[in-house]
Amino acid sequence: MSKSTAPKKRWLISQAELEAWLDGIANARTLIAPRQESGIILYRPVAKSGEIAWHGQTSRSAHGGRPVLSVKEIFFPPTERLFTIQKTGQEIRLKETFPDWETVVFGVRPCDARGVKLLDALFLDTNPVDSFYARRRGNTTLIGLACKELGPTCFCTSVGGAPDDAQDVDIMLYETDGGYLAEAVTEKGRFLIPGGEWKETTASPQQSTYSGQFPVPEKGKWPEHFNDEYWAKMSERCLSCRACAFVCPTCRCFAVRDELVKPGEFERIRCWDSCAGENYRLVAGGHRPRAEKGERLRNRFFCKFFYYPEQYGLGAASACTGCGRCIEVCPVGVDITEVLMHLEKPA
Amino acid sequence: MYEPRIIAFLCSWCSYTGADTAGIARMKSPANIRAIRVPCSGRVSPELVMRAFDQGADGVLVLGCHIGECHYDTGNHRAAKRLPILRSLMTFAGLEPERLHLDWVSASEGERFSKIAEEFTGDVRALGPVHWRVNPDRKQVASQMLAASREAIPYPETDCAAKTDAIRKKARELLANNQVSCVIGYEVSRRGRSRPVFVYTPEETGRLVWNPDCTNNLTTYLPARLRPIKGKEPPKPVAVVVKPCDSKAINVMVAENLYRRDQVYALGVACEGIRCPDGNLQTRCVTCQEAVPIVCDTLISGATSSFIPRLSSYAREEIAELQDATPAERLEFWLGHFDRCIRCYACRQACPMCNCPVCLYERDDSTFIGLGIGLNEKRTFHLGRAYHLAGRCVGCNECERACPMNIPIGLLNQKLAEEIEATFDYRAGLTVAPSPVVTILSGEYKEG
Numbered sequence: 001m002s003k004s005t006a007p008k009k010r011w012l013i014s015q016a017e018l019e020a021w022l023d024g025i026a027n028a029r030t031l032i033a034p035r036q037e038s039g040i041i042l043y044r045p046v047a048k049s050g051e052i053a054w055h056g057q058t059s060r061s062a063h064g065g066r067p068v069l070s071v072k073e074i075f076f077p078p079t080e081r082l083f084t085i086q087k088t089g090q091e092i093r094l095k096e097t098f099p100d101w102e103t104v105v106f107g108v109r110p111c112d113a114r115g116v117k118l119l120d121a122l123f124l125d126t127n128p129v130d131s132f133y134a135r136r137r138g139n140t141t142l143i144g145l146a147c148k149e150l151g152p153t154c155f156c157t158s159v160g161g162a163p164d165d166a167q168d169v170d171i172m173l174y175e176t177d178g179g180y181l182a183e184a185v186t187e188k189g190r191f192l193i194p195g196g197e198w199k200e201t202t203a204s205p206q207q208s209t210y211s212g213q214f215p216v217p218e219k220g221k222w223p224e225h226f227n228d229e230y231w232a233k234m235s236e237r238c239l240s241c242r243a244c245a246f247v248c249p250t251c252r253c254f255a256v257r258d259e260l261v262k263p264g265e266f267e268r269i270r271c272w273d274s275c276a277g278e279n280y281r282l283v284a285g286g287h288r289p290r291a292e293k294g295e296r297l298r299n300r301f302f303c304k305f306f307y308y309p310e311q312y313g314l315g316a317a318s319a320c321t322g323c324g325r326c327i328e329v330c331p332v333g334v335d336i337t338e339v340l341m342h343l344e345k346p347a
Numbered sequence: 348m349y350e351p352r353i354i355a356f357l358c359s360w361c362s363y364t365g366a367d368t369a370g371i372a373r374m375k376s377p378a379n380i381r382a383i384r385v386p387c388s389g390r391v392s393p394e395l396v397m398r399a400f401d402q403g404a405d406g407v408l409v410l411g412c413h414i415g416e417c418h419y420d421t422g423n424h425r426a427a428k429r430l431p432i433l434r435s436l437m438t439f440a441g442l443e444p445e446r447l448h449l450d451w452v453s454a455s456e457g458e459r460f461s462k463i464a465e466e467f468t469g470d471v472r473a474l475g476p477v478h479w480r481v482n483p484d485r486k487q488v489a490s491q492m493l494a495a496s497r498e499a500i501p502y503p504e505t506d507c508a509a510k511t512d513a514i515r516k517k518a519r520e521l522l523a524n525n526q527v528s529c530v531i532g533y534e535v536s537r538r539g540r541s542r543p544v545f546v547y548t549p550e551e552t553g554r555l556v557w558n559p560d561c562t563n564n565l566t567t568y569l570p571a572r573l574r575p576i577k578g579k580e581p582p583k584p585v586a587v588v589v590k591p592c593d594s595k596a597i598n599v600m601v602a603e604n605l606y607r608r609d610q611v612y613a614l615g616v617a618c619e620g621i622r623c624p625d626g627n628l629q630t631r632c633v634t635c636q637e638a639v640p641i642v643c644d645t646l647i648s649g650a651t652s653s654f655i656p657r658l659s660s661y662a663r664e665e666i667a668e669l670q671d672a673t674p675a676e677r678l679e680f681w682l683g684h685f686d687r688c689i690r691c692y693a694c695r696q697a698c699p700m701c702n703c704p705v706c707l708y709e710r711d712d713s714t715f716i717g718l719g720i721g722l723n724e725k726r727t728f729h730l731g732r733a734y735h736l737a738g739r740c741v742g743c744n745e746c747e748r749a750c751p752m753n754i755p756i757g758l759l760n761q762k763l764a765e766e767i768e769a770t771f772d773y774r775a776g777l778t779v780a781p782s783p784v785v786t787i788l789s790g791e792y793k794e795g
Contacts (some may be wrong), residue, residue, distance in 0.1 A: 038490060038684065040753045068751055069689070078689055078720035153538075237543040239567070239696035243751050246691045257718045271720045272689070279709060331697050331749035332563060333542025 009190070010205075011198035014179040021194065022049040025104050032074060033106040034067050041067045043074060043105065052107065066151060070249035070323065071105055071112045075136045076119065078246075078272050082132070085258065085266040099132065103140045104192070111156045111323040113144055113168035115249025118319050121312040122252065141188050144169030149209040153324030155337055158216055160317050163208040174205035181205050216318070217343045222306040225343055232294035234339065237332040238276070240293050244300065244326035244334070245274030250308075250319040251300075253280075275299045301339055351405035351471040355380045355464070356391045360418045361453045362410035366464075368457030376461050377468040380408070387411065388449075389422030393433040393734045394707070394715045396447065400437070400479045401727055406446045406471035408464070413451040423451070428771075428784050432737050435766045436759070439669065440730055441678025442479055445470050478675070481682060481722045490683025500633060502559055502622035509649040510557040510616060514588060517614055517645050518552040521586050527612050528583035531568055533561040543568070557588070557647070559622045562629070564743040565589065566596040567699040573606035586612035588647075590621070592631060594640035595741035595776025596699040602781045603739075605702065608642075615643030630757065631744040634663060641777060663761050681726065687752040688725040694746035694756050695732060700739045707731065733759035738767045738782025741775050 013021070025031050026048055035044040036053040046052055083096045116137075123133035147163035150156070156163060166172035170189030174181040181203065184190040217225075245251040255273040258266050273280060276297065281290045290296045308319035320336070327335050357363040363384045369376055385391055388411025399407050409430060411423040430449045438444045448467050452460045518530040532555040534544035541560040545568075546552055565587050573582050589597070594615055601608045617639045620632035639646060669677055692709070695701040708716045708728045716727045733756075740760040747757035768774055771783040 037687065038753050040687075040751075042687070236545045239693070239749075241691055241693040241696035241749070243691040243693040243749075246689045247751060255718060259717045259719070269717075269719050271718055274691075277692070277709075279705070279711070282711070327538070329693075329751040331693055331745070333536050333538075333540045335536060335538060335540075338537060 008183045008185070010201050010203065011182045011193065012176070012179060012201040012203065013182055013198055017198065018173070018180055018182075019049040022052070022106060024194075025106075025192070029102045029104050031104050031106060042069060043067050043071055043107075066109060066323070066325075068325070068329070069247055070115055070325065071108055071142075072115060072119065072249050072252075074103065074105060074140065075116065075133055076123070076252065076254075080132060080270055082256070082268045082270055084261065085268065087264050087266075098135050099139075100135065101139060103136075104143060105140060106143045106145070108142045108144045108169055109147055109323070110144060110163060110165040110168070111154070111161055111321040112249050113142055114156075114161050114165070114321045115323070116142070117168045118250045118308070118312075118321070119252055126312065141171070141192055142169040143189075143192075144172040144185075146172060146174045146205065146208060148175060150211050151324065153327040154322060155212065155214070155324060156322035157210045157213045158337075158340075159320050159322040161322055162210065164205065176203075176206065214337065214341055215344050216340050217305070219306055219309050219317070221343070222302060226298070226302070230342065231298040232292065234334070234342075235292075235294040235297040238293045238297050238334055239332055240276055240278055240296065241331065242272075242274035242276050243329045243331070245276055246272055247325040247329050249321055249323055249325075250304070275303070297334070301336070305340075349472065349476060351379050351468065351474075351476075352403065353377075353379045353381065353406040353408060353468060353471060354399040354404045355382045355408040355410065356385050356388070356395065357382050358388045358411040358423075359384050359386050361412035361416065361451075362388075362460065364454035365410070365452040365456050365460040368455060369461045370457075372457050374457055374461040376464045379468050379471075380464055387417065387419050387422035388426035389417070389419065389424075391426060391430070393429060394731060396430070396433060397437070397727060397730060397734075398715055400442065400446075400477070401723055403477070403480045405474075405477045406448070406467060408467050409447075409449045410452045410460070410463070411449075413453055416453060425786060431770070432763065432766055432784055433734060436730060436734055436737075436763055438674070439666075439677065439759070439762050440681050440726070441674050441676075442477075443474050443674050445474060446477065478678060481726075483721050483723070485682075485722065488679065488683050488686070490680050490686075499625075499627040502626055502628055503619055505559065505619045506649050507556075507558045510647050511555070513647045514555050514557055514614055514616070515552045517647070518546060518555055518586065519549045521612060522546070522549045522552065526584065527586040529572070530555070530586040530588075530614075531565045532588040532614070533557065533563070533565075555588075557616060559620070561588075561590070561616075562621050562745070562748060564593045564596060564697070564699050564745045566593050566600070567697060567702075567745075569597075569611060569699070570600060570605045570702045573610045582610070584610045584612055586614055588614045588616060589640050589642065590616055590618045590743075591637035591640045592618075592635065592741060592743045593699075594642040596743065597642040598776045598779050599700065599739055599741060599782075600702075602779045603785075608779070611642075613640065613642050613644045615640030615646050617646060617648040629744070629748070630663065631742060634742075663758065665755070665758055666762050666765065669758070682722060684754045685725045685729055686722055688720075688729065688754055689752060690720045690725060690728065691751065693749040693751060694754075697745040697749035698736070699743070699745075700736055700741070701732065707735075729754075729756060729759065733763060736760050737763040738771070738773060738784050739775050740764055 031046055032043050033046045033052045034041045035046055035051050041053050083094050086093045123130040150163055166183060166185050170186045172183045172185055184193055253273045254270045256270045258268050261267050282288050304320040305318045357366055388409055391409050396407050411426050414423060417423040434444055434447045450463050514532060521527045530546045532544055533541050534554045535541055535556055541558055543563050543565055544554055572585055575581050594613055597611055620628045623629055708731055717724050744757040750756060773783050
């Protein structure tokens with residue numbers, strides 16, 4: 001479902017050609033791809049294409065091949081050192097360390113690519129620009145892989161995405177009979193494609209199967225639900241862990257702290273944080289504005305469907321990409337689609 | 348020549364004075380020892396020892412008064428119970444056991460202090476530098492799961508309809524008679540997933556179900572619901588659906604004064620096992636020894652019960668396999684797994700025994716752990732949590748199930764459960780008795 005009007009350049013390649021190409025990329029740059037690790041699939045650096053989990057079904061993952069964590073962790077890692085502080089006598093020296101390597105990410109699903117776009121809005125497009133995120137983002141090329149159909153917890157089509165949406169990646173791959181259809185979406189992507197070696201084609205990719213769409217409440221409808229009793233009720237089972245936020249491609253809260261490395265040396269680190277945790281809004285004096293877990297969980301949904309569009313607009317209906325990871329990891333079965341359906345049509 | 352750095356926690360009354368005696372008598376003691384004076388060896392909490400290793404200590408020596416001579420009566424008993432358990436945990440995680448030593452030195456035993464210090468330093472020196480603390484820039488090395496030497500057991504066909512009916516009937520009765528304010532049970536979501544549900548009226552009891560996917564340990568919701576709040580009426584009893592493994596948690600919580608036994612109405616289900624998403628029995632069920640709940644007010648049993656203990660003991664084979672490995676291999680195994688941790692705390696939050704108001708490892712002013720999601724912090728959290736569960740973990744293994752990153756956390760808990768059983772002949776939750784390595788400071792359960 002390419003939204004651009006200009007005809008895209010496309011190539012038809014075999015699995016062997018694709019693997020050879022990826023091997024070449026892995027030799028020259030850092031290649032990150034879905035890889036199986038201890039029974040789950042994660043985006044991890046791979047040394048050769050043979051390490052990639054192509055359609056790996058694991059006992060833990062319902063959606064074949066979808067990594068447990070989104071590509072968010074590549075641009076916005078769980079923990080990042082912002083700078084070190086060295087104190088010698090009266091002198092204080094700050095030292096920044098910027099990530100500086102060229103990375104190619106293979107196997108990015110459209111929902112994850114959209115998540116990166118949504119993160120761009122606040123890390124790149126809103127001042128001040130986050131130089132750490134910007135550095136990683138600028139050095140990274142995204143190779144997308146269209147999903148043929150929606151997985152059991154997926155709902156991207158309900159929140160404005162599509163399993164074959166190519167607009168947020170640099171190169172898009174579609175599975176076809178006996179191989180892949182590659183499409184250069186951006187200049188950066190075009191640069192990676194070996195010109196003469198691949199066979200150009202005019203064929204169009206086969207459309208993926210769309211299924212299970214449901215209506216999602218519009219932004220304007222959210223405020224009226226703020227004081228609903230529903231939040232306290234639906235969150236009763238919530239354990240206040242942070243798994244949903246940490247697997248989410250667009251949850252982006254972080255905490256910053258200075259910590260001692262060794263006497264005389266400190267570092268300022270930032271790491272993931274989540275509004276689901278009990279300490280998230282603890283303020284000086286011990287007050288907790290969101291003491292109840294219903295209030296905290298409500299914040300998660302409001303953040304996705306009201307606060308984000310309100311703050312960053314961009315025509316994005318929501319900061320939810322419909323990847324369904326939060327549904328899959330929740331230990332107690334909290335289900336975002338249930339919340340949306342309830343708000344759209346209160347029972 | 349390599350000289351180890353050794354942290355010695357010395358009890359102020361006996362051992363510190365003993366060290367002094369050695370000094371006054373001009374006896375030779377190794378200069379490797381950095382003494383930290385503590386009021387009592389019972390004050391040396393496992394977190395302090397772990398922190399010392401996390402900060403790069405090559406060895407930790409804990410010295411207290413001889414048994415029977417503690418100036419606080421039983422402080423050294425506490426040390427004598429705790430530290431061997433801590434040592435076995437850290438050994439399991441890859442530390443050489445010789446690096447942690449507990450001994451007794453009285454104020455007059457200067458010579459004994461000097462001898463112990465000399466020997467311990469020699470032992471640690473022979474081991475060479477410690478590899479416990481991890482360089483934060485360490486390259487990621489994944490650990491694979493241990494090869495399952497045991498074949499997966501498919502979930503047996505069982506009839507759940509009778510149990511579902513029995514749960515609904517009893518729940519309706521309890522709510523109609525106003526015996527409980529709420530029934531915590533399982534429901535099936537629109538998506539077909541079994542999950543916790545809270546039922547407050549007899550009309551809603553139709554939502555309650557029983558099936559082989561009812562994995563959650565619902566007792567984890569109890570402490571918050573049964574905690575008395577000042578100025579408010581004491582909370583009414585709550586009914587909870589429990590499996591045999593879950594039910595043991597009630598005994599531990601009652602022993603720890605989190606609520607009274609009469610505040611909980613246990614709907615105990617005779618359980619044939621719970622299955623994984625792939626259709627096989629969960630690990631905890633393979634080693635399960637209880638067909639019916641230990642804590643139970645009404646037994647929910649189906650028409651036929653097909654429970655067969657699958658193994659003759661609770662033991663998990665992986666533990667023996669890991670114990671046969673070298674310390675370096677164990678260290679790598681655990682680091683490779685902890686590397687995946689994202690500190691989402693799903694394990695802790697799912698755990699009925701993790702019910703501290705604020706977790707020691709999440710306090711803003713915690714001196715035991717940083718904020719980062721780095722390897723050192725992650726290991727400290729997991730080992731610390733495992734230690735805090737020693738003799739308290741009932742083996743429901745919900746932590747491992749809840750982990751989105753598939754970290755075999757349950758192995759740590761199981762290892763300590765085995766250790767506690769071997770040392771104290773005690774298994775958590777079989778009776779209302781607190782863990783032998785836990786000291787409960789608050790007295791009885793108090794109203795308001």
